[in-house]
Each structure stands twice: as structure tokens, then as C-alpha cells.
Amino acid sequence: xxxxxxxxxxxxxxxxxxxxxxxxxxxxxxxxxxxxxxxxxxxxxxxxxxxxxxxxxxxxxxxxxxxxxxxxxxxxxxxxxxxxxxxxxxxxxxxxxxxxxxxxxxxxxxxxxxxxxxxxx
Amino acid sequence: xxxxxxxxxxxxxxxxxxxxxxxxxxxxxxxxxxxxxxxxxxxxxxxxxxxxxxxxxxxxxxxxxxxxxxxxxxxxxxxxxxxxxxxxxxxxxxxxxxxxxxxxxxxxxx
Numbered sequence: 001x002x003x004x005x006x007x008x009x010x011x012x013x014x015x016x017x018x019x020x021x022x023x024x025x026x027x028x029x030x031x032x033x034x035x036x037x038x039x040x041x042x043x044x045x046x047x048x049x050x051x052x053x054x055x056x057x058x059x060x061x062x063x064x065x066x067x068x069x070x071x072x073x074x075x076x077x078x079x080x081x082x083x084x085x086x087x088x089x090x091x092x093x094x095x096x097x098x099x100x101x102x103x104x105x106x107x108x109x110x111x112x113x114x115x116x117x118x119x120x121x
Numbered sequence: 122x123x124x125x126x127x128x129x130x131x132x133x134x135x136x137x138x139x140x141x142x143x144x145x146x147x148x149x150x151x152x153x154x155x156x157x158x159x160x161x162x163x164x165x166x167x168x169x170x171x172x173x174x175x176x177x178x179x180x181x182x183x184x185x186x187x188x189x190x191x192x193x194x195x196x197x198x199x200x201x202x203x204x205x206x207x208x209x210x211x212x213x214x215x216x217x218x219x220x221x222x223x224x225x226x227x228x229x230x231x
Contacts, residue, residue, distance in 0.1 A: 059219060
């Protein structure tokens with residue numbers, strides 16, 4: 001079955017960088033767009049970024065554009081999120097999710113369990 | 122990017138029907154059929170329950186239904202059950218190639 005497993009979360013100081021990864025299995029990775037979604041403790045879902053199946057199209061929320069970079073390695077079946085200039089309001093659990101399309105849509109049937117990012121000095 | 126507007130909470134008794142609204146603009150909900158709904162139980166990942174406004178993924182109960190009128194999408198849960206107690210989020214594609222969630226609605230089964 002489809003499996004997504006996030007890693008890379010941790011505690012980081014404001015202004016520093018961190019890279020999240022999402023390893024996948026159980027499906028043809030190169031055929032689906034992928035997303036990062038975050039959720040601060042006790043808060044709602046917040047879409048962060050998406051990437052098309054071939055990696056040529058990248059989409060970002062205004063709150064992270066210019067600081068975060070989404071990428072994918074279709075040969076290794078890994079989705080990544082490079083996060084720079086981290087701020088306290090970036091603290092959240094970060095989920096990766098698989099789109100049911102090859103380009104970004106709102107239809108995401110498979111999710112990982114998330115990795116927690118804490119931003120604190 | 123402002124979120125879509127959902128009521129913070131909705132409640133109902135077992136067997137009743139409830140409806141959750143999700144209001145956006147012509148740049149998102151009103152302009153696209155790409156509207157989805159997610160159910161999230163505490164400590165769990167979200168689960169897709171409605172996509173493309175009114176379609177159910179395989180395996181999702183037909184007690185869940187979706188609709189849209191103008192800039193407002195709605196999720197109806199019929200025959201409310203204890204296990205439906207969860208948070209519900211709408212999600213829509215938005216112009217400028219972004220996506221946006223609603224703030225979430227906590228459903229309580231009385």
C-alpha cells in the first residue's frame with residue numbers, strides 16, 4: 001500500500017535552516033504531484049508547497065515563498081523541503097501528502113504521519 | 122493568503138444530519154470544482170472524504186456528501202455517529218496556483 005514517511009524535524013533556532021524529507025513506497029512515485037502541509041499544535045491545516053510529478057512546476061504559499069524550496073528525486077522516491085530563515089511561526093508538524101493528479105490539486109488521498117519542527121532560541 | 126471560512130464548531134445528536142459550510146471567493150471555491158474535504162481525528166493524519174466538490178473516494182461512507190453553491194461549499198454528514206466526532210477541513214485550489222484550507226470545524230456528537 002501507499003506509504004509516506006517524513007523525517008528531519010527537530011529543534012532549530014530562529015534564522016537557521018533545516019531540511020525535511022519524505023520517503024515513499026507502494027506506488028509509482030514519478031506519476032504524482034506531492035505536497036507539504038503543516039499544522040501548528042492545536043491549530044488547523046496550512047498548505048505549504050507542492051511540486052508536480054516531473055518536478056518542473058513548484059507552488060508555494062505566500063508565507064514561505066522565497067524561504068522554502070520544495071524538490072523531489074524521482075529516482076530515489078524522495079520528496080524534500082529545504083527551509084531557510086526559519087521563524088517561530090514555522091513551528092508545526094509537517095506532513096507530506098500525495099496528490100491524485102500529476103499537477104497540484106486539492107485531492108490528497110495519502111498522507112504521512114508527520115515530523116515535528118520546533119523553532120526556538 | 123486568507124483561509125476559507127468555516128464555523129468553529131458544529132454539534133448534533135446520533136442519527137441527526139449536520140452541515141458544515143466553507144466560504145471562499147470567486148478566486149477559489151467559487152471559481153473551481155477542485156474543492157475537497159478532510160476528516161482528522163486527534164493525533165492522526167487527515168483523511169480525504171470528499172473531492173471535486175461532491176465525489177467520495179472508495180471506502181468512504183455514503184453518509185458523507187458534498188455540494189457547492191456560488192462561493193460556498195458544504196459538507197453534510199447524515200446519520201451522525203460517535204466516530205464522526207473529529208475536525209473537518211475544506212480545501213480548495215486558488216488562482217495563482219496555490220491551495221488554501223478552511224480554518225477547520227470541530228464536530229461534536231452529543
